[in-house]
Amino acid sequence: MKKVSLLAPGPTPVPPRTLLAMAQPLIHHRSADFQEVIGKVRAGLKKLFQTQNEVLTFCSSGTGAMESSVANLLSPGDKAITVSGGKFGERWALILKAYGCTPVEILVPWGQAVNPADVAKLLKDDPSIKAVYVQALETSTGVDHPIEELAQVTKNTGAVLVVDAVSALGAYPIPVDQWGLDVVLSGSQKALMLPPGLAFASIGPKALEMMKTSKCPKFYFSWAKELKSQGENKGAFTSPVTLFMGLLDIFAMLDEWGMDKVYAETVIRSKAFKAAVKAWGLDLYSKQRPSVALTAVQCPENIDGQKVVKWLKDKYGIFIAGGQDQAKGKIFRVAHMGYINEFDTLQAISAIEMALKGLGYAFEMGSGVAAAQKIFGEN
Amino acid sequence: MKKVSLLAPGPTPVPPRTLLAMAQPLIHHRSADFQEVIGKVRAGLKKLFQTQNEVLTFCSSGTGAMESSVANLLSPGDKAITVSGGKFGERWALILKAYGCTPVEILVPWGQAVNPADVAKLLKDDPSIKAVYVQALETSTGVDHPIEELAQVTKNTGAVLVVDAVSALGAYPIPVDQWGLDVVLSGSQKALMLPPGLAFASIGPKALEMMKTSKCPKFYFSWAKELKSQGENKGAFTSPVTLFMGLLDIFAMLDEWGMDKVYAETVIRSKAFKAAVKAWGLDLYSKQRPSVALTAVQCPENIDGQKVVKWLKDKYGIFIAGGQDQAKGKIFRVAHMGYINEFDTLQAISAIEMALKGLGYAFEMGSGVAAAQKIFGEN
Numbered sequence: 001m002k003k004v005s006l007l008a009p010g011p012t013p014v015p016p017r018t019l020l021a022m023a024q025p026l027i028h029h030r031s032a033d034f035q036e037v038i039g040k041v042r043a044g045l046k047k048l049f050q051t052q053n054e055v056l057t058f059c060s061s062g063t064g065a066m067e068s069s070v071a072n073l074l075s076p077g078d079k080a081i082t083v084s085g086g087k088f089g090e091r092w093a094l095i096l097k098a099y100g101c102t103p104v105e106i107l108v109p110w111g112q113a114v115n116p117a118d119v120a121k122l123l124k125d126d127p128s129i130k131a132v133y134v135q136a137l138e139t140s141t142g143v144d145h146p147i148e149e150l151a152q153v154t155k156n157t158g159a160v161l162v163v164d165a166v167s168a169l170g171a172y173p174i175p176v177d178q179w180g181l182d183v184v185l186s187g188s189q190k191a192l193m194l195p196p197g198l199a200f201a202s203i204g205p206k207a208l209e210m211m212k213t214s215k216c217p218k219f220y221f222s223w224a225k226e227l228k229s230q231g232e233n234k235g236a237f238t239s240p241v242t243l244f245m246g247l248l249d250i251f252a253m254l255d256e257w258g259m260d261k262v263y264a265e266t267v268i269r270s271k272a273f274k275a276a277v278k279a280w281g282l283d284l285y286s287k288q289r290p291s292v293a294l295t296a297v298q299c300p301e302n303i304d305g306q307k308v309v310k311w312l313k314d315k316y317g318i319f320i321a322g323g324q325d326q327a328k329g330k331i332f333r334v335a336h337m338g339y340i341n342e343f344d345t346l347q348a349i350s351a352i353e354m355a356l357k358g359l360g361y362a363f364e365m366g367s368g369v370a371a372a373q374k375i376f377g378e379n
Numbered sequence: 380m381k382k383v384s385l386l387a388p389g390p391t392p393v394p395p396r397t398l399l400a401m402a403q404p405l406i407h408h409r410s411a412d413f414q415e416v417i418g419k420v421r422a423g424l425k426k427l428f429q430t431q432n433e434v435l436t437f438c439s440s441g442t443g444a445m446e447s448s449v450a451n452l453l454s455p456g457d458k459a460i461t462v463s464g465g466k467f468g469e470r471w472a473l474i475l476k477a478y479g480c481t482p483v484e485i486l487v488p489w490g491q492a493v494n495p496a497d498v499a500k501l502l503k504d505d506p507s508i509k510a511v512y513v514q515a516l517e518t519s520t521g522v523d524h525p526i527e528e529l530a531q532v533t534k535n536t537g538a539v540l541v542v543d544a545v546s547a548l549g550a551y552p553i554p555v556d557q558w559g560l561d562v563v564l565s566g567s568q569k570a571l572m573l574p575p576g577l578a579f580a581s582i583g584p585k586a587l588e589m590m591k592t593s594k595c596p597k598f599y600f601s602w603a604k605e606l607k608s609q610g611e612n613k614g615a616f617t618s619p620v621t622l623f624m625g626l627l628d629i630f631a632m633l634d635e636w637g638m639d640k641v642y643a644e645t646v647i648r649s650k651a652f653k654a655a656v657k658a659w660g661l662d663l664y665s666k667q668r669p670s671v672a673l674t675a676v677q678c679p680e681n682i683d684g685q686k687v688v689k690w691l692k693d694k695y696g697i698f699i700a701g702g703q704d705q706a707k708g709k710i711f712r713v714a715h716m717g718y719i720n721e722f723d724t725l726q727a728i729s730a731i732e733m734a735l736k737g738l739g740y741a742f743e744m745g746s747g748v749a750a751a752q753k754i755f756g757e758n
Contacts (some may be wrong), residue, residue: 219442238566240440240574
C-alpha cells in the first residue's frame, strides 16, 4: 500500500503512460516495423543531443557507453586525461587502466569543478595525450564541469573530448554541435525517464577519425559495427525492444511539452530545493557550479546522511540517494530532473525536514517548505 | 487492430501478467528492497541452471555474455576451439579475434552437429588450447550440439567448456552441475519469456581458476567485479530494475507450473510442428539433433523462405524467422519455447500452409494442421 516516490538521481520515475507503452506485446527486433522504430529513435536522439552526428544506442548501463569510448578510441599504451572529481570521474581512470592505457588524472577535490586551464596545460605539455574524459555532471557530487570551455581547450589539439552526460542530458541543454563536443554519452534512466538498460553515444568527426586507428579490443560495444547497423536502422545485436518503445513514447511527450519548458522547470525545482537547504541553515556539497539536475546537501556535523536516506525510505517510501565512497554518510542527494513536479520536490523537502528533526537537527520545521513555495509561487 | 503473434526464436511473447509486473513504479537499484530482489533472482537462476555455481547477470544482449566468456577467461594469443556450425557459432571466432586470441575453428556444415571426437582429437593434439566455445542450440540452424558429451571430452583436459545456451536454457533441461559444464550463458528473451536486455553466465570452479590468469581487458563485463557485487546481492553497475522485476514474476510462474511440465509441453509442440512439416512433404533444415526449442524448415526449391516470413508478418501479424547468412531464403524458423500453447503452434502451421499455398507450393491444405492435431490429441 505504501506509495513509492523516486527522487534519487536515477533511476527517475517512469511516466505511467510510458510504463503502459512498454507493456504492449513485443514486436520482433528484426522486422521492418522495428526498423521504423529505430529510425524514429535515432532522429529523436539527434534532436535531443542537438547534433548531426550519429548517436549510437547500446543495451547496457551508462558504464558500458563509458567503456565503449575507451575501447573504440584508444590503443594500449595511449595516454588520456581523466577528471577525477567524484565517483564517476574516478571510473574513467579504472577503465583506462583495464585497457592498458595510461590515465593522466586531474585530482579535483570532491565538490569542485575542473579548471579548464589545468587541462589546457597538460595538453600543451604533452601533445601525445589522445583524449580528455570528463563528466558533464558528476552525479556523486552534484557538480557540473565546464564542458563548453573544455571543448574550446581541446578543439585545436589532437585530443578528443569525451563527455559523460548520463545524468545531465535532458536535464539542461548540451548543444553537442554548437559546443563542438566530440563524444557525448548518456543513459535512459535519468532525465529520459526510462528504466535503466539503454546507453547512448554521439560520435563526432574527430572521434570517427581517431576510431580508425584504435587497437583496443571491442565487439559488443564496437562503434564501427553499430555505425554500420544502426545507420541502416538495425541493431548489430538483439535490441532491447521494450526500451525502444518506451523511448519513442518519451520523445513524443518531450515534443508535446517542449524541451525549453522541461529545462526551465528543472531550473525552478532546483532553485526551490536549494532555497530550502539554505533555510535549514545547511550548505550544498557542491562548492562550485552546483547542477540544476540534482542537489547534493552537506549534512549537519552530527547527522549521518545514510540515516536521512533510510528514514525517508523506511517511513515514507521516498527514495533519495546518499553519498558514495568518500562522501558516504556526509551528504544526501535529491534529483530535480525527469518526470517530477513541484509537489514531488515539496514532498522531498517536507520529508527531509521530518527526518532531520527526528535525527536531532535543530532548525525551524517548515522553513524549507516555505522557502521553496516562495520560489514556485514566483515562477 | 491487427493481433501480433511472436513465434520467432526470440524475443518470445511476454506473459501479460509479467508485462504488468514490469509496468509497476520502479524501486531504486541501490535499496535494500532491490537487494532482496537480486537475492531472489540469483536463487531462481541457480535453480533453473541446476547449479551451485554463481550465475551472474549482465545488462546486455546474449552477445555481451559471450564476449564476457572470452574477456574473462583468455589472454591475447591464447588458442580456443570454436564450433562454427551456424551464425552464432561463427560469432565465437569473431569475438576471439577481436581480443587477439586464436580460434581453432571446427567447421561443421550448417544443419549438422559437432562430433565430440573431433574436439577430443584437437585437445589431445594441442594441450595449449584453453577453451571450447560452442552453442547448446545453434539458433540459426535449429541444431542441438552434444553438450553432455563435450563436457566428458573437456573434463580431464586443461580446457574449459563454454556453452552458449541463450535459446536453449529453459526450453529443455541443461543440468549444469550434473553434466559438469564450466560456463553456461543465457539470455532473457527466449524461454525466459522476457524482453531482451538481460544476459546470464554460470561460472564453475575450473573457469574461476582460469579467470585468475586472464589478461584480456574487461570492465563492464568483468566477472570478478560482478562476483563480488552480486555475491552481496548488488549490481556492480546500474541494474535494469524492470527486467529484474519481470524475472521474479517469471520464476514465480515457472515454480507454479513446474519445469518438468514446461519441458514436456515444449517437446509436444515441437513434435506436432515437425509432424506438420513432414505432412507437407518438406524436410527439416536440421539434419542432425533437431532441437525441441525451435524448428528450422527447409523450403521447397522454388519458394523463398523470406517470402514465407513476410507473408505471415504482412497478412497475419505473425512473426516467424527466416534464415540467416548462408541459410537466408532457404529456410524459415518457428519457435516452440516460452509463453506459447498448442493453439499458437496450430496457428503458425495454418498460416504457413496458407503462405505456402499462396506462394505456389503444391500440397494438401490442412494436412499439417491435422498431423499436429493428432499429436496434441494424443498427449
